[in-house]
Amino acid sequence: MDTIDLQQILLQVQSGRLGIDEALQRLQHLPYENLGFAHVDHHRQLRQGFPEVILAAGKSIEQISAILRSLLQGASQILITRLAPQQAVTLQESFPAAEYHPVSQIMTFGLQEAPDRGRGLILVMSAGTSDIPVAEEALLTARIMGNRVEPIYDVGVAGLHRLLAYQEKLQEASVFIVVAGMEGALPSVVGGLVKRPVIAVPTSVGYGASFGxxxxxxxxxxxxxxxxxxxxxxxxxxxxxxxALINRRE
Known part of the structure; x- marks a missing residue:
């Protein structure tokens, strides 16, 4: 339930079009719903502007489904992270509106209808192709939160000319997400070229001395x-x- 829905309920009660009992019925799951194994935070969208995100890792398919049903009562955009492919197949049988993104292992609801909340472009960059799954997780998260997001992949320091070919795009972006494994040098290079915030994401990609x-x-x-x-x-x-928070207009 977002701020507009809550305002509508209060206005309807004020005008007499909605009774107290019915209003209480609609608000019964605020601020959270106790499922026994989880307290689903229905106030998070009111507080932070985006609903609670489901981390699928470590949860059973029954737990994920129950949390998802609870969130779908009031949220238009929903994000599930670290969802294994077989879990996704099972969920889509019960939730056909779900969209699964296998590279990032993310499931989304309402991705295409996400409201435009961003001030500018978020640029997601990866040092190598092996870093793309983590980069895609970042890209889809920022996109479902209402931002224009574009990727530039495989532009690491082993071939710096590849990065320099995107100078015009680098000057256009408002926020950068730079994903790299191995020695993790790419964020420093990007940070030295641009005047906007750079969020660096280390990945576990690399040989033994990269230590995961x-x-x-x-x-x-x-x-x-x-x-x-x-x-x-x-x-x-x-x-x-x-x-997404840095890029948000309001």
Whole structure:
């Protein structure tokens, strides 16, 4: 339930068109609904502008379905992250409106109808093709939150001329999400070229001494470029969410 819906209920009660009992029935799941195994936060969209996001990892298909049914009572845009392909097949049997994005393992509801809330372009960049799944998680998160998002993939420092070919696009963007594994150098390079915030995302891509993304994480944390902030390893969702908040008009 968003702010407009809540205002309508209150106005209808004020005018006498809606009785107290019926209004209470509509509001019974606010601020949260207790499912026993989860407290579904129905006030999050009112507080933060976007509904609670379902992290599928570690949850059974029955738990995911129950949380999803609860959220669908009032939310138009819903995001499920880290959803395995077989879980997606099962969910789509009960929720045909769902759209599954296998590269990022994200499921969305209402992606195409997401309202336009962004001030400008969010540019999602990956150092390599192997970083694309995390980059796509960031891209879809920012997009369903109402932003214009474009990708530029496989422009890492092993061939810097590839990045420099996009100079015009780099100057157009309002926020950057830069995803890289290995030594994690790309965010520093981008940060030295642009005047907008850069959100760096280390990935677990790399050989043994990359330590599952720790090398990239430490490299990004030690960036000499100003304006670079860092999220956790493989946390494309977190990067997309922060970028959407930075880019939001209101």
């Amino acid at each position: 993304g720790i090398a990239a994480l430490l490299g990004m944390l030690n960036s000499c470029a100003s304006g670079v902030a860092v999220v956790n390893i493989d946390n494309g969702f977190g990067a997309g969410y922060v970028a």
